[in-house]
Amino acid sequence: MRDVAVIGIGIQRWGELWERSLRDLWVEAALNAINDAGVDHVDSMYVGCMTPGLFVGQEHLGSLLADYLGITPVPATRVESACASGGMAMRAGFIEVASGLSDIVLVSGVEKMTDVDGGGATYALATAADGDYEVYNGVTFPGLYAMMARDYMRRFGLTREELAAVPVKSHANGVHNPHAQFQGAIKLETVINSVMVADPLTLMDCSPITDGAAAAILCPLDLAAKFSKGRPVVKVAGMGAATDSIALHSRGDFSTLNSTVIAAKRAYDMAKVGPEDIDFAEVHDCFSIAEIIVSEDLGFFEKGKGGKAAAAGETAIGGKKPINTSGGLKSKGHPVGATGIGQIHELVTQLRGEAGKRQVEGAKRGLAQNMGGSGGSSVVHILEVK
Amino acid sequence: MSVPGYWREQPQRYRYEANRCKSCGKVFFPPRRVCEPGCDPANLEPCKLSQTGKVLTYTIIHIGPTQFADEAPYAMAICEMDGGGRITAQLVDCPFDKIEVGMPVRIEFRKIQQDGHAGILMYGYKVVPG
Ligand SMILES: [Zn+2]
Numbered sequence: 001m002r003d004v005a006v007i008g009i010g011i012q013r014w015g016e017l018w019e020r021s022l023r024d025l026w027v028e029a030a031l032n033a034i035n036d037a038g039v040d041h042v043d044s045m046y047v048g049c050m051t052p053g054l055f056v057g058q059e060h061l062g063s064l065l066a067d068y069l070g071i072t073p074v075p076a077t078r079v080e081s082a083c084a085s086g087g088m089a090m091r092a093g094f095i096e097v098a099s100g101l102s103d104i105v106l107v108s109g110v111e112k113m114t115d116v117d118g119g120g121a122t123y124a125l126a127t128a129a130d131g132d133y134e135v136y137n138g139v140t141f142p143g144l145y146a147m148m149a150r151d152y153m154r155r156f157g158l159t160r161e162e163l164a165a166v167p168v169k170s171h172a173n174g175v176h177n178p179h180a181q182f183q184g185a186i187k188l189e190t191v192i193n194s195v196m197v198a199d200p201l202t203l204m205d206c207s208p209i210t211d212g213a214a215a216a217i218l219c220p221l222d223l224a225a226k227f228s229k230g231r232p233v234v235k236v237a238g239m240g241a242a243t244d245s246i247a248l249h250s251r252g253d254f255s256t257l258n259s260t261v262i263a264a265k266r267a268y269d270m271a272k273v274g275p276e277d278i279d280f281a282e283v284h285d286c287f288s289i290a291e292i293i294v295s296e297d298l299g300f301f302e303k304g305k306g307g308k309a310a311a312a313g314e315t316a317i318g319g320k321k322p323i324n325t326s327g328g329l330k331s332k333g334h335p336v337g338a339t340g341i342g343q344i345h346e347l348v349t350q351l352r353g354e355a356g357k358r359q360v361e362g363a364k365r366g367l368a369q370n371m372g373g374s375g376g377s378s379v380v381h382i383l384e385v386k
Numbered sequence: 387m388s389v390p391g392y393w394r395e396q397p398q399r400y401r402y403e404a405n406r407c408k409s410c411g412k413v414f415f416p417p418r419r420v421c422e423p424g425c426d427p428a429n430l431e432p433c434k435l436s437q438t439g440k441v442l443t444y445t446i447i448h449i450g451p452t453q454f455a456d457e458a459p460y461a462m463a464i465c466e467m468d469g470g471g472r473i474t475a476q477l478v479d480c481p482f483d484k485i486e487v488g489m490p491v492r493i494e495f496r497k498i499q500q501d502g503h504a505g506i507l508m509y510g511y512k513v514v515p516g
Contacts, residue, residue, distance in 0.1 A: 146445035
């Protein structure tokens with residue numbers, strides 16, 4: 001297997017982008033990544049997208065997007081793993097370059113979510129849960145994560161204030177991210193007193209509905225120096241993916257995401273590092289409770305201590321383990337299929353030392369964790385400066 | 387909701403048909419063709435999901451999906467049934483402040499949703515304090 005590097009990244013400011021179409025958003029991000037890398041062609045491409053059929057009535061994205069990027073007849077494949085579609089597209093591209101099949105591969109993600117109303121978006125997102133045995137009976141995604149939060153709070157004594165510290169921290173980071181949907185700080189009371197969605201989670205515990213795309217260019221590490229333009233070369237040091245039961249009720253433990261535990265172990269083993277060697281991380285905070293549980297499942301904190309760590313500022317920029325320096329899904333936005341590649345964008349930005357006011361000092365190794373549904377799938381990548 | 391899609395789930399929604407692995411004792415609802423790699427698939431036998439169980443975790447949904455929007459706020463719980471098998475179901479006929487993890491519940495046959503004003507009525511299981 002060949003070592004793989006990320007040589008280009010592209011994105012735009014995410015948000016409610018009424019005047020932009022799916023193809024328009026995606027092509028912009030892809031062109032940004034191609035220009036950033038300085039490549040004159042790509043050999044293959046992957047696009048992560050959860051459900052363009054339900055959101056915009058369009059499937060067959062591989063061909064549509066290759067066509068609009070002007071790169072036909074390169075092979076192009078859509079990858080779907082609910083909200084982990086972007087991370088899984090990254091994985092597919094990594095495998096293709098590592099295997100030696102292709103040299104320059106475009107990996108990307110996109111979701112155009114605001115063409116449908118709130119009910120339509122809830123319906124589309126709910127297809128990531130068990131349709132006949134969860135959704136049929138009335139559960140929503142906030143409801144599933146609320147049941148995890150209830151279990152966690154009861155067992156580990158997490159307080160409402162500690163839980164609210166997560167979105168407060170993420171928004172504080174998002175203020176310094178020009179690509180973030182929301183670039184405003186919020187107060188603890190705002191989180192606690194905002195509209196109840198699924199008890200104990202309020203609106204400000206939940207990531208928003210977002211339009212957006214992100215892209216990255218991968219190549220063999222041996223070729224990466226050619227494209228570095230004096231910037232640090234970023235290597236994909238580790239990758240791991242795993243699945244779990246799609247229905248939350250089938251899990252042994254509602255306060256642990258086993259797919260994340262296993263995906264992380266695989267990524268750490270490949271990179272030959274442990275959680276203590278990670279300088280910063282982008283994690284899948286679709287809901288505030290998810291960031292706490294994931295920060296433990298990645299091995300950053302002991303089980304039951306993640307909330308206390310967040311409340312103590314350990315996950316803030318300048319803290320012991322900065323998490324979601326981009327603002328996370330909560331503040332940067334969560335265009336579901338694009339989210340996993342958006343995380344890779346932030347990792348590369350930090351590792352190049354180009355993160356401006358949200359820069360983690362001396363960042364040499366970062367981790368991205370992207371998750372589908374209530375944790376039915378997870379994918380972890382570890383990137384490091386070579 | 388497609389009519390065949392609704393119709394073929396009736397054994398579970400109306401009669402709680404499940405199955406059990408004779409090798410390890412696990413109960414599956416809905417029934418499965420395979421248990422774990424170590425268990426012989428020929429050892430799966432039909433059984434019925436117990437009508438009684440307890441709440442493992444719950445939430446009160448304040449903003450519901452379109453077809454449940456009029457019912458909100460409503461409670462949902464993950465329940466472990468006696469003898470094995472788990473469900474995610476609405477917990478009804480109970481004030482929200484009386485809901486507790488560990489409380490006993492039993493399954494009742496109820497109307498779950500309806501497809502607009504003229505579409506099919508859809509039934510299934512909810513749980514009540516038991
Ligand atoms: Zn078995």
